[in-house]
Amino acid sequence: MYKLIAADLDGTLLNSYGEITENTKKVINEVQNQGIEFIIASGRPIDSIKTITKSINSNNYFIAGNGAIIYDIKKDKKIYEKYISRKKIMKIAKYCDKNNISYNIYTDETIIAQGLEYNVLYYYKENLKKEISKITNITIVENLYQYIKDNKDLKCLKVTICDKSKAIFNSIMQKMKKIKDVDVMDISYMSKKLIKEGTEETLIEYFYTEISAQNVNKWEALKFLGKIINVEEKEIVAIGDNINDKEMIENAKLGICMGQSNPKIKEISDYITEDNNNEGVAKALQKYILKT
DSSP states (O other), X not given: OOOEEEEOTBTTTBOTTSOOOHHHHHHHHHHHTTTOEEEEBOSSOHHHHHHHHHHXXXXXXXXXXXXXXXXXXXXXXXXXXXXXXHXXXXXXXXXXXXXXXXXXXXXXXXXXXXXXXXXXHHHHHHHTTSOGGGOOOEEEOSOHHHHHHHOTTOOBSEEEEEESOHHHHHHHHHHHTTSTTEEEOOOXXXXXXXXXXXXXXXXXXXXXXXXXXXXXXXXXHHHHHHHHTTOOGGGEEEEEOSGGGHHHHHHSSEEEEOTTOOHHHHHHOSEEOOOGGGTHHHHHHIIIIIXX
16 A cells, blocks of 8 residues: 655646646645645745645655755644755866856745746746745846855755757866765756736746756655655555656556656656656546546
8 A cells, every 4th residue: 555655746747838737736735635745846945835835735745956855734844854065066167157058046035046937937927926025036146156256155945057059068068077075966858837817828947957966856755755754665656757756666566757858767667657747646546546
């Protein structure tokens, strides 16, 4: 019997417009009524996830920063944290600035960037549709490297690097992989996100990678959480779509990926459900948990 289900957000629970459908919420609540813990495991920072957990009545825990944080919602505090060192962040930032490459930093509470582009632009556009209390916090600074240098107590969940050019991006990847004691997410395809503004749709697309402290991933966080809530590894289900979901999909008893997932993720999944625009999470839960 499954006791813990962990689901990614972007590209998984959320459709291309950044929404969870009402039917998906209903199915998740039916799963929770069976006594199964349903949690979010996302690359987003804490505050961006908090409001989403409320909408699906997931009131106990969530995983943030691709596994860098486990957050206890009821106690309103972190119970597990693994940050990337400030020294490594400065090394990454220096290279990016030297080569005019876009990057941003995720902390517990905000995304710090030098401008509204790529993933930061997506979150900004998403915020325009939300109440103030539900937005993803974004901090724009004039000089990100100097900001890192000046803030000696900065705690970073991950660094995201973005570029429109595949050739430039591949060059970035090779350079980042030479940095010791960090994990570089190996993304080989372009991220595409849709923003709906009235009757118009805006497509935001870019290549990106995420850099975190070594051995930080969603599965390591899930194993830690399992011990706290007395759930064995064989009782865990993981649902995702991208390389940052690889470890949890590969190691969970039941690993499910979305229909539009990265090909590498499809290869290691136990089941491929529908895509995130066709309620893939709800359909997988109905098939394996509710058996309807």
